[in-house]
Amino acid sequence: MPDKNTGNRQQNGAYPYTELYQRLKKHLDSVAIVDCHEHLPTEANPKTDGMEKHIGRFFLHYAGCDLVSAGMPQADLNAVKSSDNKLSPADRWKKIRPWYEKAWNTAYCECLRIAIRDLYGIEDFSDKTVNQLQEAIEKNVKPGFMRKVFDKARIDIAMNNLWDRPVFYADQPHDCFIPDMRDSFTNFPFDDFCGESGLEIACLDDYLEMIDWYFERYGKVAGAFKVGRAYDRTLLWQDVPRSDAERVFNRMLAFNDRPDRKDVQALEDFIMHILCRKCGECGLRMKFHTGIQEGNGNIITNSRAALLANLFMKYPKTGFDIFHISYPYQEELVAIAKNFPNVTIDFCWMWIINPAAARRALSDMLDAVPANKILGFGGDFLFVEGSYGHAQVARRQIARVLAEKVQEGRFSEDYAAQVGQMLLRDNAIECFDLAKRRKAFAGMKKTAKRV
Ligand SMILES: [Zn+2]
Structure with missing residues (x-):
């Protein structure tokens, strides 16, 4: 049995399903989505563009709630999300880690992994990737x-x-x-x-x-x-x-x-x-x-x-x-x-x-x-x-x-x-x-x- 913290939890590769599924998926991938609802910052406005530029941004909502549901003290989550610079990226991650491990299975968390994998080339949140993630956020999150x-x-x-x-x-x-x-x-x-x-x-x-x-x-x-x-x-x-x-x-x-x-x-x-x-x-x-x-x-x-x-x-x-x-x-x-x-x-x-x-x-x-x-x-x-x-x-x-x-x-x-x-x-x-x-x-x- 693999160690629960190091074993591979993610099913690798494309979803196996059927060729029919693959064809339909390919078609859906080609559709330019009209997204019916977002709360995204304007980028042009410093007030709403002050989006946290650290790992806490990923836990501002949804996945953050799963961490609390798993047992994380709300005060710890608040510290992780905070925009002040009191905590280093590694310190923020240290607070997240035990609860993220417990809530790893939810779709809220999976959705974030898909995002950091495809957008930042990072497979998962971990001790090893926390600084790499910080660099990627600083480099990418800007107008455009x-x-x-x-x-x-x-x-x-x-x-x-x-x-x-x-x-x-x-x-x-x-x-x-x-x-x-x-x-x-x-x-x-x-x-x-x-x-x-x-x-x-x-x-x-x-x-x-x-x-x-x-x-x-x-x-x-x-x-x-x-x-x-x-x-x-x-x-x-x-x-x-x-x-x-x-x-x-x-x-x-x-x-x-x-x-x-x-x-x-x-x-x-x-x-x-x-x-x-x-x-x-x-x-x-x-x-x-x-x-x-x-x-x-x-x-x-x-x-x-x-x-x-x-x-x-x-x-x-x-x-x-x-x-x-x-x-x-x-x-x-x-x-x-x-x-x-x-x-x-x-x-x-x-x-x-x-x-x-x-x-x-x-x-x-x-x-x-x-x-x-x-x-x-x-x-x-x-x-x-x-x-x-x-x-x-x-x-x-x-x-x-x-x-x-x-x-x-x-x-x-x-x-x-x-x-x-x-x-x-x-x-x-x-x-x-x-x-x-x-x-x-x-x-x-x-x-x-x-x-
Ligand atoms: Zn909404």
Whole structure:
């Protein structure tokens, strides 16, 4: 039996499978992916480009959570991720190593290995490679790296979501990204909104006018509208009467009053219904985070896609894209997407959360849901090496499912190849109307430059 720390754990070489699999995989490798969801820095902005340039960048999220799940103290992970220079690369690795060994098997960790192998020529994180990795990061991570990695991953463009502006971030290279609008409207950061819009908010009507201002400005150039609230509240958005919402809103504006969480939630519900209507008017598809949340220790039942059913019904003209296939509620999503013409399924992040579950889900979906409603890939990473590794995992797993459909006698090989192209590219262009939106965003950049 090989020693567990030195024995070869990785199955070497190409996946053996069948020639059919190899042919389909080769076809998928040739498809220029439209990546439905990322959180990548702009490169041009020093604030968001301050991405950690040490081994900790790989554990900023996902794999870092697996280390904590395996037993790593959160404080150690925080030290590893920190951008200060107190720890040497070797010291950071020393903290990671015991837990990485225990979580080596997960797809989060495998995705990173694929990335450092293909991009930096390094087989695995280890005592021997830690300094080599540091040198490779310092040499490569600089403006232009994003496009280089996208080209190697055959990612044409990514729909990108940044956090340091309340709603929209225009300063993104349009050869890499099309930005999404994001929902801060249900979080009420009044100062941020007023700063950009120049509007003052003294009552609910002012607030709704401010929402109109943002939609007028960005509703036609954004790729989609992202809602990430399943982290801190339920996805059930009740239909709240305006008078109730207004009462809470006025209390919120008053200096000496603090509405409780239940009241604020009712106001958020009211605003969400407004947003659904606005998105429908702008033809802007809404992307809802559903299913497993990033980070350790979350309430999973808050996030099931089925909680959104009242919105799907009330706003038939609004498109809803359901992120992360609502895992572990993916079976509910199959029924929902089969049922509602305005609901699509999005596999972003999913291929590395649980590749086997993702495969089973895709297989079910291809038996039950029209193929044009399945969006096959979104890297969902903060650092581009992760997006690269994830894209490799996704192509591999999708090829396996497609090969299975051919072997079952359900799909011809040609049709399977066509479905692969739809999942990785065509469906995203169609669902988000990206040809038009990409052009509008590029136009916006040109105008911005002229000013
Ligand atoms: Zn995300």
